[in-house]
Amino acid sequence: MTAAPGRVATVLSMGNDTTTNDVLLLEDGPLVDADELEATLGWTLKPQGLCKDDACVIVPDPEAIRSGDQLDVMAIADLLDRPAAADEKSGLVAIGAPRDRRRAALRDLRAPDFVLPDLDGMPVALSDHRSKKRLLVAFSSW
Amino acid sequence: MIAVAIDEDVEKVRGAADGITYPVLIDADHVVTELYAISNVPTVVMIDEDDTIVHPNWSAFASDTFREITGLDSARQLDRIRRWVRDDELHMSAEEVKSAVDDLTPDEERARLHFRIAANLRRAGDPDGAARNFDRAAELAPHDWTIRRAALPLQGKDPFGDNYFALAAEFNEAGRPYHGVTGH
Numbered sequence: 626m627t628a629a630p631g632r633v634a635t636v637l638s639m640g641n642d643t644t645t646n647d648v649l650l651l652e653d654g655p656l657v658d659a660d661e662l663e664a665t666l667g668w669t670l671k672p673q674g675l676c677k678d679d680a681c682v683i684v685p686d687p688e689a690i691r692s693g694d695q696l697d698v699m700a701i702a703d704l705l706d707r708p709a710a711a712d713e714k715s716g717l718v719a720i721g722a723p724r725d726r727r728r729a730a731l732r733d734l735r736a737p738d739f740v741l742p743d744l745d746g747m748p749v750a751l752s753d754h755r756s757k758k759r760l761l762v763a764f765s766s767w
Numbered sequence: 768m769i770a771v772a773i774d775e776d777v778e779k780v781r782g783a784a785d786g787i788t789y790p791v792l793i794d795a796d797h798v799v800t801e802l803y804a805i806s807n808v809p810t811v812v813m814i815d816e817d818d819t820i821v822h823p824n825w826s827a828f829a830s831d832t833f834r835e836i837t838g839l840d841s842a843r844q845l846d847r848i849r850r851w852v853r854d855d856e857l858h859m860s861a862e863e864v865k866s867a868v869d870d871l872t873p874d875e876e877r878a879r880l881h882f883r884i885a886a887n888l889r890r891a892g893d894p895d896g897a898a899r900n901f902d903r904a905a906e907l908a909p910h911d912w913t914i915r916r917a918a919l920p921l922q923g924k925d926p927f928g929d930n931y932f933a934l935a936a937e938f939n940e941a942g943r944p945y946h947g948v949t950g951h
Contacts (some may be wrong), residue, residue: 646798650887695915703816708873712878712903715888715896719880727802731868734861736812737802741771741792749790751769751814758852761793761812762770763805766779767916767926 641719645740645750649720655711656695666698668705675704736761771799773808773913775886776920795886800913801879805852806946807912813851816855821857823867839950865912868947878908882918889921898922910941 638717651665663669667677670690674681677756682704684690690700698718704708708721729735736759740750768789770849772780774845775795783789804810813822827844828837850856859867871879885900894928908914915934919926938944 646802648796648798649802650796651912703771705870708876708880708883708937710877712881712884712888712896712900714899717884717886717887719883720884721797721801721876721880724876727804727870730803730820730868731823732865736814736818736820738818739798739802739863741794743790743792744777744784749769749792749794753816755818756816758816759814760768760848760852761799761803761814762768762772763799763803763808763810763812764770764783765772765774765808765917766776766783767774767918 632648645738647722647726651698651718651720652716654713654716655697655699655709655718656692656700658694659696662698662701666705667699668701670696675701773797773800773917775890791800791900796883797879797913797917801871801876804868804875804946805913806875806910806944808910808948809847810823813848821851822859823864824945826943826945826947826949837949843931871946874907878904878911878914879908882914885918886921894922912946914937922939 633728649666650663651758653704657665668675669677670684671681674683675748676682684704690697690704690712698720702720706724708724709718711718726737736751738750743749746748750759770784770787770789770791771794772791773794773795776778776815777845780793780799794800803824805811807826809885810828811825811827811830812820812823815821825844826837826839827848828834828839828841829845831841832943834840847858881900885897885904888894888900889897901922902913904917916926916931919930924930
């Protein structure tokens with residue numbers, strides 16, 4: 626499979642805020658060219674490992690994240706402690722949030738921030754209401 | 768109060784939110800159920816002024832409509848919420864809160880990702896692709912209501928009636944698994 630040139634991480638719905646929610650939905654399958662990795666995942670592959678800003682993650686087996694001339698974002702997500710799932714037929718790949726974000730909630734009791742649209746489509750973040758007590762209520766029509 | 772609909776039917780949610788002044792948000796991609804390990808609704812979390820979770824995922828109800836099914840006393844639950852808001856009174860210690868919610872299993876994580884793929888394929892006009900991924904999600908997390916029941920209306924199926932009772936029977940058979948605290 627050859628990735629389209631200039632491919633970027635695609636957010637297919639407005640519920641995903643890539644910086645705050647940190648979940649991704651990619652088109653065109655799990656393989657990317659090395660020079661597309663930063664636009665796709667926000668990390669770059671360097672001799673010292675996978676790097677983002679000043680942080681680097683060691684890649685224990687460089688072959689394990691390669692597939693031919695390309696990189697496998699599913700294997701890279703695994704190294705970054707993020708869950709990943711692919712639907713081969715459509716080419717969609719979902720990368721979940723770093724597991725640390727949920728562990729921060731469950732074990733350190735730090736509430737992970739998120740941004741979602743309100744009923745008029747305007748983005749609202751949990752952190753917009755910081756310094757107030759917040760009762761987060763998950764509900765549904767089903 | 769911040770209400771998050773684990774739903775994408777904005778008009779149905781708008782109907783339920785009539786007259787409400789606090790934020791009502793739409794989580795069509797189930798971001799919050801991943802970040803907070805939420806497996807059913809309603810689930811309530813108390814978050815204090817500096818972002819500390821002081822009460823974990825809690826199966827709490829605003830009325831006694833479902834008391835026959837849940838056995839939960841909504842007045843007692845509301846009273847506990849009021850006492851926290853007014854008097855900072857908590858009925859669980861930090862240590863109790865930390866051990867109250869099991870983390871998602873790898874299968875439950877992947878179920879959320881396949882649900883997200885399915886929901887996006889459905890919105891893109893690919894019902895077969897959506898069904899393929901809703902089915903995969905259901906195999907991975909068969910007793911998670913945010914996966915199984917939430918998928919019903921997105922596939923043109925009634926989330927109430929026979930479909931609900933069939934899911935409830937499977938859920939009861941599995942020992943009513945819930946990521947959080949129930950029954951108080």
